[in-house]
Amino acid sequence: TAVCSGKNEAFVRELGADEVIDYTQGDWTRREHPDDQRFDVIFDTVGKTTYKRCKHLLKDRATYIPAVMRLPELLQMIWTPICSKRVVKSGVDLANPESLATLEQLAQSRVLVPPVERVYPLDQIAQAHRDVDTGHRSGMIVVRMAH
Template identity: 40%
Template sequence: MFVRAVVYTKFGPPEVLRLVERPTPEPKPNEVLIRVHATTVTSAESGMRQGRPLWGRVIIGLTGPRRAMRTLGIELSGEIAAIGEKVTRFRLGDKVFGFAGFQPGANADYMCLRQTASLAIKPANTTFAQAAAAVDGSSTALFFLRDKANIKPGQRVLVIGASGSIGTYAVQLAKHFGAHVTGVCSTRNLDLVRELGADDVVDYTTEDFTKRGERYDIVFDTVGKSSYRRCRRVLRDDGVYLPTTGLVTNNLLTAWTAMRRGPKVKAGMSVEKSEALVLLRDLIEADSLRIVVDKTYPLERVTDAHRYVDQGRKRGNVVVTLIDD
């Protein structure tokens, strides 16, 4: 049987993406075959499609996408359609959500993942579209706030890009952990960020957060729109700057600041997400974590979804559906 998949064989604008048919993949003994109901388009995938950042081509391909990278899609939700003979973690028909990581491929009707991959049973109170949007942004926010910054009740947290796919979860999770949260976003997103629980908001189009006279225990830059050099002035002496982009530079800063007095940089990458997904699922099912979906496109319009993400103005998440909920 042939199924749909979106592929690209060269770096470039959204138009390099093509919808093709290919044979249904077969799971290996330790893999599950997932019938994908929904996936997303993230800013990271926009960069992968364009071959950016340049250092990332070591992973995705020097002059064009490696064969394993020719189908995008790192977040997904769907149903287990087949299981390998050694699989014990999942059953046929299980409704799952998860993260493909360095093995993207969710822009297709079916994809295989190891049973040890970042997969979990999806939240019972969400659609598949919502579940797909509840994977990478939420788990990344949790990784940085809990695991990197060791967030504590009563701390003051500044979230830059508070209306984005990571930022919307960062605001809510910081509040969940008992922090006082200030969100930085544009004018049109101020109300959304307040609704998510922010105690204070800063409109970056009219105000510079570094000139407010406030100091923070944690500055979480979820969109790469600032820098440690700029944010250091608003951090407490024992404060932490959390960057989600500029991995090479910020890893060097992490090492440098660890050896010095003053605020620290704590960079990193969250790849293993299974434990986080279980915790986040529980929060979602308890109505303690809101999923923000900006726009939804069918798979046939994945090019339009990439065009929209390329604008850099999405609120929360952009979802691509393969099966209507």
């Protein structure tokens, strides 16, 4: 399942999403999900939601991973496992040697291919930042460094 604007539905389906939730049609975190339709992992790659808003959508023993770690998420990382079977992790938690080796293998075998929306030369880094700051990306913004 992927959450995106309707204009990116075909794109995320091409990436492998079997269900698409259009966030422009209302707050997707307020949707009711039966137990068999809750999620094992919610990975907020944009930083537009919080654990508090998503926790009812998570199964027991599920994981919430925010892209943006604010104070509430840092506190949730400590508090959540004490009070429930769920876990809140940061991207830093995922950067262990085994996980990185798995990601490297997936990338080298072309199973994991990050979508690149645009590549900027280093001298256009300010424009790259402006594009990222719009928050409406359908792929990665890359800044190419000179060799």
